[in-house]
Amino acid sequence: MIEAENVHYSYPSKVEALKGISITIKDGEFVAIMGQNGAGKSTFVKHFNGLLKPSVGTVKIDGVETTKSSVAALARNVGFVFQNPDHQLFSETVEEEISFALKNFGFEPKVIEDRVTWALNLLSLTQYRKTSPFLLSGGERKRVALASVLAWDPNTLILDEPTIGQDHEQKEKLRQFIMQLQTQKKTVVAVTHDVEFVAECNPRVVLMKEGKVVADGVGREILTDPAMLEMSSIVLPQVAQVFIKLSALGLPKDIIDLYEAKALLLKTKERLGR
Amino acid sequence: MSVFDGLKFRKVSSPIHNLDPRVKFVYVICIFVAAILFRDILPMIVLFVMQLPFVFLARVQRQWLRSLRGAAFLASFIFIINIVTTYFTKSYTLPVADVENAVAMTMRFVVLVESFSVFFLTTSPDHLGLALETSRVPYEFAFAFTTAVRFVPVLAEEAQTIMDAQKARGLELEKGGLMKRIRNYIPILIPLIVSAIRRSLELAEAMESRAWGACKKRTNLFALRLRRGDYVLIALTIIVLVVAIYTYLFLSIPTIASLIGIV
Numbered sequence: 001m002i003e004a005e006n007v008h009y010s011y012p013s014k015v016e017a018l019k020g021i022s023i024t025i026k027d028g029e030f031v032a033i034m035g036q037n038g039a040g041k042s043t044f045v046k047h048f049n050g051l052l053k054p055s056v057g058t059v060k061i062d063g064v065e066t067t068k069s070s071v072a073a074l075a076r077n078v079g080f081v082f083q084n085p086d087h088q089l090f091s092e093t094v095e096e097e098i099s100f101a102l103k104n105f106g107f108e109p110k111v112i113e114d115r116v117t118w119a120l121n122l123l124s125l126t127q128y129r130k131t132s133p134f135l136l137s138g139g140e141r142k143r144v145a146l147a148s149v150l151a152w153d154p155n156t157l158i159l160d161e162p163t164i165g166q167d168h169e170q171k172e173k174l175r176q177f178i179m180q181l182q183t184q185k186k187t188v189v190a191v192t193h194d195v196e197f198v199a200e201c202n203p204r205v206v207l208m209k210e211g212k213v214v215a216d217g218v219g220r221e222i223l224t225d226p227a228m229l230e231m232s233s234i235v236l237p238q239v240a241q242v243f244i245k246l247s248a249l250g251l252p253k254d255i256i257d258l259y260e261a262k263a264l265l266l267k268t269k270e271r272l273g274r
Numbered sequence: 275m276s277v278f279d280g281l282k283f284r285k286v287s288s289p290i291h292n293l294d295p296r297v298k299f300v301y302v303i304c305i306f307v308a309a310i311l312f313r314d315i316l317p318m319i320v321l322f323v324m325q326l327p328f329v330f331l332a333r334v335q336r337q338w339l340r341s342l343r344g345a346a347f348l349a350s351f352i353f354i355i356n357i358v359t360t361y362f363t364k365s366y367t368l369p370v371a372d373v374e375n376a377v378a379m380t381m382r383f384v385v386l387v388e389s390f391s392v393f394f395l396t397t398s399p400d401h402l403g404l405a406l407e408t409s410r411v412p413y414e415f416a417f418a419f420t421t422a423v424r425f426v427p428v429l430a431e432e433a434q435t436i437m438d439a440q441k442a443r444g445l446e447l448e449k450g451g452l453m454k455r456i457r458n459y460i461p462i463l464i465p466l467i468v469s470a471i472r473r474s475l476e477l478a479e480a481m482e483s484r485a486w487g488a489c490k491k492r493t494n495l496f497a498l499r500l501r502r503g504d505y506v507l508i509a510l511t512i513i514v515l516v517v518a519i520y521t522y523l524f525l526s527i528p529t530i531a532s533l534i535g536i537v
Contacts, residue, residue: 051438071441080442086472087432088439090464100461104444134468148443 035208079154199237290332318381
């Protein structure tokens, strides 16, 4: 459980990035944090594993205040995958890269071996086990970075722009994987601009603007609110755009799911055909 | 990363910022030479105090203090090494003169950091490149140099992100013995170097696609011209150099101990 209460944060350069954010994320929730560049999304999620400590207010992870714990101790439960994989890859092989965190957390060699195999398999990287991560493509490097965090099986996973540079197949795998994590009651927080990805997952959406939360609710409501999204420079998901244009036909406006859309359209076609 | 902060240029206009970078550079070199020449505290104090008017005229006190604070660790390192080595080489005694010597060595380092910090804080990378060009340094090298200077803050920021990313994977920089602590920095340094190389290749491609180096002969928007302030600084430079050399050759410098009458 992540509890943020009245979190303010100012960078040493005196720029106030967060201006009083209060939000609770329960265990097993999937939350997408959206908003325009510079809204404070990344700054906010860096509070979840103690990389940043609030200037005012508190952030509690499972009831423990982040100011009272080290980043390493918090990281054991809160995995954070950074946006740019090049900011963390340094090992000679993908295998070593993935075992780095496991060694830091003091896992047994046998367990490390198993976890690495599991993580490689999960992200279809098994063939690159002995390859240098620097020889991989951008998307593959991103997966290595993700695998290196998933390997220690944290309770909460924070993903900063997870879909950038990933083809559709990998995005779909990521989505399925997030769903799978949810069945295991794991919390997932994703910072993203990828509105289509969010529409497909339909998580809880937290919309941020200029260091504040401007909307918080189910994806289906927020992603179909043109006025709200325009304020945050987000374009509506394509399905939602179509349904807003078709509302004259008596179709509902709050549709973001492709299958639901298909069913509704087929029903309407039948109705109009008659 | 505070050392880098001291080297970060901010665009302000002041009598010092407007000086010709070449003259400023010669002045800094002259201070550098003077600092290397002497091994006593007194000249170091004089050199240190001499820089202060520049700092205040340029109104860069805060950044300047920050760069000094950044240098504090290395300065104390120099001091301790000096003290420890004299202690062991002088059969476990610490003569006052040697303590003074250690202080002077530390002060020398501080003076060097101070003067370079003033130079970099008050000279824009563009000016620097211009100065190099007019000093007949080939444009490619001048450009490489200014780009390097310009990217220092970017790299510092990147280093911070990398540190965050590795800390998020359970890396504890302050854990373990000395060797372990040094090894802790490998996961920071490798990504930093790799991404710097990647960045430089990308920059090269971007520049070439914008026709970098298309014409052999380049002209500049701004030309460097010596003004009155520059002549004053040239005069000051010559005076400092002459006084320093004269003092070095013909005068004996009293130690602090003899001045306050300890010895």
